[in-house]
Amino acid sequence: MTQIEALKRKIDSLYEERRESRDEWADWLHKNHIFIVAEIAHDLAKRYDANDDLAIAAAMLHDIADAVMSRFAPDHEKTSAEIGRKLLQETGFTEEEIRIVMDDAIRYHSCRNGEVPKTTEGKVMATADALAHLQTDFYAHAVESKRDKQSIEEIKDWGLAKIDRDFKNKILFPEIQKEAESSYERQKSFFINLT
Ligand SMILES: [Fe+2]
Numbered sequence: 001m002t003q004i005e006a007l008k009r010k011i012d013s014l015y016e017e018r019r020e021s022r023d024e025w026a027d028w029l030h031k032n033h034i035f036i037v038a039e040i041a042h043d044l045a046k047r048y049d050a051n052d053d054l055a056i057a058a059a060m061l062h063d064i065a066d067a068v069m070s071r072f073a074p075d076h077e078k079t080s081a082e083i084g085r086k087l088l089q090e091t092g093f094t095e096e097e098i099r100i101v102m103d104d105a106i107r108y109h110s111c112r113n114g115e116v117p118k119t120t121e122g123k124v125m126a127t128a129d130a131l132a133h134l135q136t137d138f139y140a141h142a143v144e145s146k147r148d149k150q151s152i153e154e155i156k157d158w159g160l161a162k163i164d165r166d167f168k169n170k171i172l173f174p175e176i177q178k179e180a181e182s183s184y185e186r187q188k189s190f191f192i193n194l195t
């Protein structure tokens with residue numbers, strides 16, 4: 001078994017334990033998002049000459065605390081970092097590799113406040129996450145799960161801000177940004193026309 005296969009098994013078993021503390025959305029993300037980000041990261045790693053295993057590991061571990069707690073829990077980020085580091089150690093990644101995955105790629109994957117990853121692996125992962133958001137039914141699903149909790153106006157504000165961050169801040173390769181333009185425009189009209 002490769003290190004990546006071993007890591008995937010550990011992530012799957014973390015999600016297999018049922019937990020009340022987890023958001024409903026987390027199980028959807030486990031089945032429909034995390035491994036798609038990993039596939040896109042794999043393609044981008046080849047294209048931009050990043051270390052494939054590290055880009056994939058970062059993709060699979062981004063927001064891993066979703067498996068055990070709500071995304072909005074105050075210690076979500078800290079817990080993600082702890083679980084990620086532990087799983088990487090258990091699957092034999094070196095300290096230097098763990099630093100790239102955890103302290104750069106995952107730490108800065110949200111690309112907030114002008115902070116972006118510095119390593120190619122980190123750039124690949126943030127870009128892959130944004131592409132997965134813009135090019136799958138991620139937003140369609142998010143809207144459906146928010147409908148009973150938030151008003152249409154709140155959902156629109158959330159979605160329009162998030163697709164903007166995906167397209168403008170998280171896609172860190174100009175070529176890829178060009179390629180994603182039509183997906184971004186499609187998501188934008190999806191939110192503008194939401195009723
Ligand atoms: Fe995230």
Ligand SMILES: [Fe+2]
Pocket residue numbers: 033037062129
């Ligand atoms: Fe994501």
